[in-house]
Amino acid sequence: MCRWLAYTGNPISLETVLFRARHSLIDQSLHSKLGATTTNGDGFGLGWYQHPHDIPYRYRSVHPAWNDRNLRELARAVHAPLFVAHVRAATHTPVQETNCHPFRHRRWMFAHNGLIQSFPLMRRELLLAIDPGRFNALEGSTDSEAMFYLAMTFGLEVDPVPALERMAGFIEATAQRHGIEPALNMTVFASDGEQIVAVRYSSEHNSRSLFHSTSFKHLRELYPDDPRIAAVGEDAYLLVSEPIVDLPEAWAEVPESTAIVVRGPQIEYRDFKPVAP
Template identity: 85%
Template sequence: MCRWLAYSGNAVQLETVLFRSRHSLIDQSLHSKLGATTTNGDGFGLGWYQHPHDIPYRYRSIQPAWNDRNLRELARAVSAPMFVAHVRSATHTPVQETNCHPFRHRRWIFAHNGLIQSFPLVRRELLVAIEPGRFSALEGSTDSEVMFYLAMTFGLEREPVPALERMAGFVEAAARRHGIDDPLNMTVCACDGEQMVAVRYSSEGNSRSLFHSTSFKHLHELYPDDPRIAAAGEDAYLIVSEPLVDLPDVWAEVPEATAIIVRGPQVEYRQFVPVTPQ
């Protein structure tokens, strides 16, 4: 399907997690171990913040991530305290730049792995529900971008987790009206430069894989001389579709129906419960 990662902490070079790890995101684009597809070569994207209140920067391409020389140069040149990266395996929609994640609206970026089952059957109903003032910002044709703008419509900028719960509930309710069982499967990440919000949820309770780092302090103890780990700081936090390195106690699986909110050193875990908007 797709693979993604999100980072929050001290500013680090993007290549640290995109290229240098043993099972980096670039390696996952070719050799995914836990994804629905082994290869994720239908484009990629990066979104990053240099300062918390800035509009995020973005780079997207339809090239396979492993075959883009500009990506390697950019990842070596850019350091950022918060970023999201995504490699795509297309499902319902074409391979084109506007369908590559992350999607961006003002200060927010959004990445998704998963799908809305039978999306073409519910697409019109979901599109009509998007706030008219935001509808013109839609660029592509993916279910993921529709989910993003539905979440925006339901208040992502004010209350991220409740907005995502309302988005998920709305998608499930619309799918039921069309006779679609277990319509939603998602691991998503939404960021605004100050906070990082991730969710693992599926209608059938069998979501795509998602993990979070447990403790960079523990990594510092294991590898005291590794400058990459030292640069990240003890409060650094990673959310990944698949672990980047095979080390004990470094990664924990995100439980089903869970939301994670990261604000600097503060990390909150809460149950994720879809709500049908009234």
């Protein structure tokens, strides 16, 4: 399907996790171990914040991530305290820049791995539910971007987790009316620069893979000579579709039907329960 990662912590070079790690996101674009597809070469995207209240920067391309020389230069140059990166494996929609993640609206970014089952059959009904004031911001044709603007419609900017629950519930209710089962499979990332909100959920309770880093303070005690761990700081936090390094005790799987909210050193885990309209 797709692979993505998100980071918050001390400002670090994007190259550190995109290229230097043993099973980096670039490696996953060619050799995914846990994804629905081994190769994720239908474009990629980066989004990052230099300061929490700024509009995020973004770079997207239809090139395979492993074959874009500009990506390597950019990743080496940019240092950021919060960023997301995504490599795409297309499903229903074409390979074009506007279909590459992350999607952006004002301060918010959104990335997704998974799918809405039979999205073309429900597309018109789902798009008509998007707030008319936001509808013209749609640029592409993916189910992922539709999910983002549905979440915005349901209050992502005000209360992110309930908005995502309403988005998922609306999709499932729409699918039920069309006789589509299961409806939804997703791991999603959303951020406004001050927080990361992530969800692992699927209608059949068999979601795409998602892992989070364990305590970096604990990891510094276990691996005091590892410069990668020292650089990120004790409050750093990573979310990854697949572990990027093989350090024991470095990763834990995000449980099914779980939402995570990360605000600096504060990390909250919640049950994720879709709310039907």
